[in-house]
Amino acid sequence: MGLIGRGLDLIFGDGRNVIAETAGIFRENAEKAGDREAAMKAAAMQQFAAEFAGQRKGLFDRIIDGANRLPRPILAFGTIALFVVAMVxxxxxxxxxxxxxxxxxxxxxxxxxxxxxxxxxxxxxxxxxxxxxxxxxxxxxxxxxxxxxxxxxxxTPKPAPAAAPAASVAAPAGEANAALDAWRAGNGR
CATH class of the missing domain: 1.10.287 (Helix Hairpins)
Known part of the structure; x- marks a missing residue:
């Protein structure tokens, strides 16, 4: 057991994990990366807070900020207005x-x-x-x-055509129409 124990001590001995340390060279430690990212975000937020802390904007600053926000909406709505005017x-x-x-x-x-x-x-x-x-x-x-x-x-409304004279119900010349003959007989004509 001495030889196997020394081999395991070589790999895992002294409270270290040589395999994990070697893998850490090729792959980023996710936990430490998350800690670094959180620290970076906190630092950025502190920088933003320090930049805007204690600043009270005057009337001029507010007017300029408002003017800086106008060009995009003006161009967008202006272009839509051009389409509307082109149709109207x-x-x-x-x-x-x-x-x-x-x-x-x-x-x-x-x-x-x-x-x-x-x-x-x-x-x-x-x-x-x-x-x-x-x-x-x-x-x-x-x-x-x-x-x-x-x-x-x-x-533009056009005048309605004159009403055509009512056509009389008659069979064309030379043709017999049994249904029309039966109707005439039933109505006494």
Missing amino acids: DPLWFSSRMQGLALVPEPLWWLMGAIVSFYFGARHQAKGQEFQTSVAETVARAATVSRNIEVLDGMR
Whole structure:
């Protein structure tokens, strides 16, 4: 038992577990990782608390904070409003889009760069595709206007046609109709 005991003492001796220590080199200890993560979150929360503790925002700070929150909702609701206006008054919408077609290309590039910087991950190709689609939409404005006129013309009530004279019930010439003959006989005609 001495040889086996020394072999086990070599692996598990002195209160250590050589297998667990060796496995710890290749695999993270989950319990210690959880402790480190909890300590990191606590430190971050303390940093946030220290940053905002004792700060009373003035009127200017509150106004700027509110203004910083406006661009995204304004652009989102503004885009939806453009779709609504395009359906309600297509000619007004088309004339405004025609005005946008007169904007020089370098200004579109500058506007695209500002919007991409503000919102992130926007690409100039999307802006150029949008400009092309606006031009195509403006080109279709005349067709849309004619179609609306045709549709409005269909709404105008037309006079009802004159009532046709009542047709007498008779069999076509040269044909016998047994059912009609039986009905005539039953009604005394």
